[in-house]
Amino acid sequence: MFKALPARGVAVAATLLAVFAGLSTPAHAQVNKCTQADGSVSYQSNPCSGAEPPPERVTAAQLNAAQRARDQAQARARARAAADPYADSASSRPHAPGPLKPSVASPLPEDAKIVTADDRKRACTIALNNEAVLSRQTKAYTFDRQGNRDDIAPGDRAGRLAVAKRNEAKYCK
Numbered sequence: 001m002f003k004a005l006p007a008r009g010v011a012v013a014a015t016l017l018a019v020f021a022g023l024s025t026p027a028h029a030q031v032n033k034c035t036q037a038d039g040s041v042s043y044q045s046n047p048c049s050g051a052e053p054p055p056e057r058v059t060a061a062q063l064n065a066a067q068r069a070r071d072q073a074q075a076r077a078r079a080r081a082a083a084d085p086y087a088d089s090a091s092s093r094p095h096a097p098g099p100l101k102p103s104v105a106s107p108l109p110e111d112a113k114i115v116t117a118d119d120r121k122r123a124c125t126i127a128l129n130n131e132a133v134l135s136r137q138t139k140a141y142t143f144d145r146q147g148n149r150d151d152i153a154p155g156d157r158a159g160r161l162a163v164a165k166r167n168e169a170k171y172c173k
Helices: 007-023 060-083 117-135 154-171
Strands: 032-035 041-044 141-143 149-151
Touching: 117 154
Parallel strands: none
Antiparallel strands: 032 041, 141 149
């Protein structure tokens, strides 16, 4: 059916194919930035309508930079929400500022005298932080009065979590 080309014919065909492949040019899409009558901005491939100012050409690099900026802002918002479990809560309670750290504060003694609203707020903050840290499956630790770090053993975790929940119910009303 097909006749085999001589070696010279194959070389000529390969050369012609390479020449034609080198002549092709990449396609460039034009993106127009158009301002609508209400002041909003839209990006479209066809030119803007006549009532609008002349189109401003937007490059793909500008569009990519804008998308990266939006993505980074969304990532920062997600990170803030993940770091602060009460940030978007309708019933947000007092808590320590900043990201959650794996340290657990010593709970207040059972006979502690809670007199002022600030005392109650502090006790509530300690209970909420301890509960949040001990509920996660990450390593947790505490410090003694001399500043020595003491890792919390897995067997102690449940008891400390129960104390934190009890104190939360008592002080976070």
